[in-house]
Amino acid sequence: MSTVETPGAAGATGTTGTAELLxxxxxxxxxxxxxxLIGYFPAGFPTVEDGIRAAVAMAEGGCDVLEVGLPHSDPVLDGPVIQTADDIALRGGLRIADVLRTIREVHAATGVPVLCMTYWNPVDRYGxxxxxxxxxxxxxxxxxxxxxxxxxxxAWRKAAARHGLATVFVVAPSSRDARLATITAAGSGFVYAASLMGVTGTRESVGAE
Structure with missing residues (x-):
């Protein structure tokens, strides 16, 4: 839908991503x-097909942007909810190809921009x-x-730029102005501002800072 064929672009596909749509x-x-409104859903939970249907439903329910999580065996930044979902997806045999399929089918079905949220190690190993x-x-x-x-x-930012992809970095509540400036200058799309220190998950309250 929103991908653009670009003769001579880097990569075998000749296709650019949808950072401009984002x-x-x-x-x-x-x-x-x-x-x-940006929604998140881990790919492959509880199955690849169910994950696709859930993400499509989120877009149809009003999400402007979707984040599809690439499950990890050691999600150190995530709490028990995402840890459990990741474990179920991985036990079901999820592979990076399934995550890419999820992104492809969700974007094709809804037209909304879809980002992949992932730890660096799987990307580094994949190339x-x-x-x-x-x-x-x-x-x-x-x-x-x-x-x-x-x-x-x-290396990643150059590859992402060649393929029309945004690179979104995360800033912590403890980040000082100089660090914020460095991160915002390097990233693109938007800045992911963590609202609190600690792992992901529900809270009864969020600190004023």
Whole structure:
């Protein structure tokens, strides 16, 4: 739908990602004086097909942007809910190809920008260039990499830029102004601002800071 064939582009597919679509969706929300609603769902939970249906339902229910999680065997930044979902997906035999299929089918069905949220290790092992090319071919808008330091991200950022993908970094509540400036300058799409220290999951309250 929103992928663009570009003769001579890097990668075997000749396809660029949908980072521009992501930017336009966020800009439209700002023009409407509202926050964009961004939903997250782990691929492969409880099965690949069910995960696709759930993500499509989230878009149909009003999400402007979707994040599809790439399950990890050691999700150190996540709480018990996502840990359990990741474990179920991996026990079901989930592979990166299934995550890319999820992104492809959800984007094709809904037209919303879909990002992959993943720890760096699976991307590094798969190959940053290969992952970027295949994510773009699937219609992906970009990648959220919560554990990739900006200082170690140059190879990925170059691959992402070649394939029309946004690179979203995470900032912690403890980040100082200089660090915020570094991260915002290096990233694209948007900045993922963690609201609190600790793992993901529900809270009864969030601190004022």
């Amino acid at each position: 930017s336009s969706v966020l800009a439209r929300a700002a023009e409407e004086d509202r926050a964009a 940053p260039e290969r992952f970027a090319a295949e994510l773009a071919a699937a219609g992906g808008a970009g990648c959220i990499l919560p554990d990739l330091p900006v200082e170690e991200s140059e």
